Amino acid sequence: MTTDLRALVANGDIAFTGAKPKLPTTLPDVTDSMLEVYRIPLKYLYYNDENGRIATQIKREYGDITPHSDETGADYNDKIAQFIEEDNPTALKKTKKSIKDKSQQVYGYVLQDGRIIDGNRRFTALRQLVDELGTTQYFEAVILPFTYDAKAQRAQIKRLELAIQMGVEDKLQYDPVDLSVDAYNTIIIDELMTVNDYAKESNLKVKDVEDRLATVELIHDFLVFINAPDNAYYLIKDVKLYNPLYELVKKLQKYFQNAGPKYSQTKETAFALLSKMISTGGDTVREVRDYVNNVMDTANNDEYNNQVEDIVEHLRDKLEVEPIKTAADFRKRLDSATPELRELNETYVTTVNRQNRGKNVDNFIGDVKETLNTLQDMHRGGGLTGNLHFNNFSRDQIEEIRDMLVKINLVSSDLIGVYEDEL
Structure with a gap:
């Protein structure tokens, strides 16, 4: 059940405060005569489940949920109010004290069915004051002549929401996941705005909006x-993976202009490495940059992808045991894939070390000298170094070392010829 607030205004059930604000953006279907602030009983209002800040949280906790006002039942608003409080308890406490001491100083915006477009924290504070003081509270807000039923009206609502939430400096900043998903839903799914429109109303650069849309697509794939x-x-929020994916998508777009087999293989390799990073912890953004610089942006990328292809498939087999629903599920599944993640990392480290050897002449000569020193130590020690004895090794390990020495001998012979030609 929804209530028509404008009908209540016409009946004298909702009072006009006398304030007449100015919209932060231009809406074609709104005239100055509509911009009046009213004192609205809290029971007629409800949080906007389409709000970019809280939509992800609703999906995590409750899945699909039907919004409604306290007049129908307080369960919906109570659940969302908990999100608002947990998100920034200090800001909520400050807002509540301000309203208690000086009354509501900043008006909100609501739709004619009671859906709150701007003023979630103020509404939350007012609901808490009702419980704490036992007094009747009113939410002062503009009642816009819109609902979510018509697509054209939703577009205007979104423009207003962005202008209010993103165009005011002291507003609480969007979580990057929430902002990107909001842009994706607005532009791609609902087709309410163009990229340029969204960038203008949200005070973002067009390229930033485009990168955010691409990041959401990559999130889907991950x-x-x-x-x-x-x-x-x-x-993505729970495992703090947005920034690494945002960084990764820009590089994938740069190095792979058209999607194809190499792009797909590199993408899956990167996803496997991201999983390893989550498992081990650390600065994932820096690690992604290192991966891009040391592998993806080098001639070794295809070779590395081929080397780890089977490892990535085995990792996916572990992940596909059953659907992953929470971050805890994901971490638990990664724990079960420790052998695959360790092998993936070992191959990665070997590739990076090989790549770094050729970065400058001094490092390269130093690596060759270190190899020579190791072989000389082995020669002086009768085949071993330090305190090792042959009875420390299995037969297979001795065979492995012998085979590597044979390969070293053959390769070094060929390389001597290469350097002779350069003299």
């Missing part, structure tokens, strides 16, 4: 890779 629902954006 979630499918780990066997999670492709819209489980909360998982």
Whole structure:
């Protein structure tokens, strides 16, 4: 059940405060005569489940949920109010004290059915004051003549929401996942705005919006890779993976202009390495940059992809045991894939070391000298170094070392010829 707030205004059930604000953006269907602030009883209002800040949180905790006002039942608003409080308890406490001491100083915006477009924290504070003081509270807000039923009206609502939330300096900043998903839903799914429109209303650069859209597409692919629902954006927030994926997508776009087999293989390799980074912890953004610089952006990329192809498949087999729904599920599955992640990392380290050897002449000569020193130590020690004895080795390990020495002998003979030709 929804309530028509404008009908209540016409009946005298909702009072006009006398304030007439100015919109932060231009809406074609809104005239100055509509911009009046009213004192609205809290029971008629409800949080906007389409709000970019809280939509991901709702999906994580409750899946699909039907929004409604306290007039129908307080369960919905109570659940969202908990999100608001947990997100920034200090800001909520400050807002509540301000309203208690000086009344509501900043008006909000609501739709005619009671959906709150701006003012979640103020509404939350007012609901808490009702419980704490036992007094009747009112939310002062502009009542816009819109609902979410019509697509054209949703577009205007989104423009207003972005202008308010993103165009005011002291507003709480969007979580990057929430902002990117909001842009994706607005532009790609609902087709309410163009990229340029969204960039203008949200005070972002067009390239930034485009990168965010591409990041959401990559998030979809990553979630499918780990066997999670492709819209489980909360998982990306919980494992703090947005910034690495944002960094990665820009590099993938740079090095692979057209999607193809090499792009797909590199993408899956990168997803496997991201999983390893989550498992071991650390600065994932820096590690992604290192991977790009040392492998993806080198001649070794194809070779590395081929070397780890089977490892990546075995990792996916572990991830596909059952669907992943939470960050805890994901970490538990990664624990079960420790052998694969260790082998993946060992191959990565070997590739990076090989790549780094050729970065400058001094390092290269130093590596050759170190190899010579190791072989000389072995020669002086009768085949071993330090305190090792042959009875420390298995027969297979002795055979492995012998075979490597044979290969070293053959390769070094060929290399002597290469350097003779350069003299």
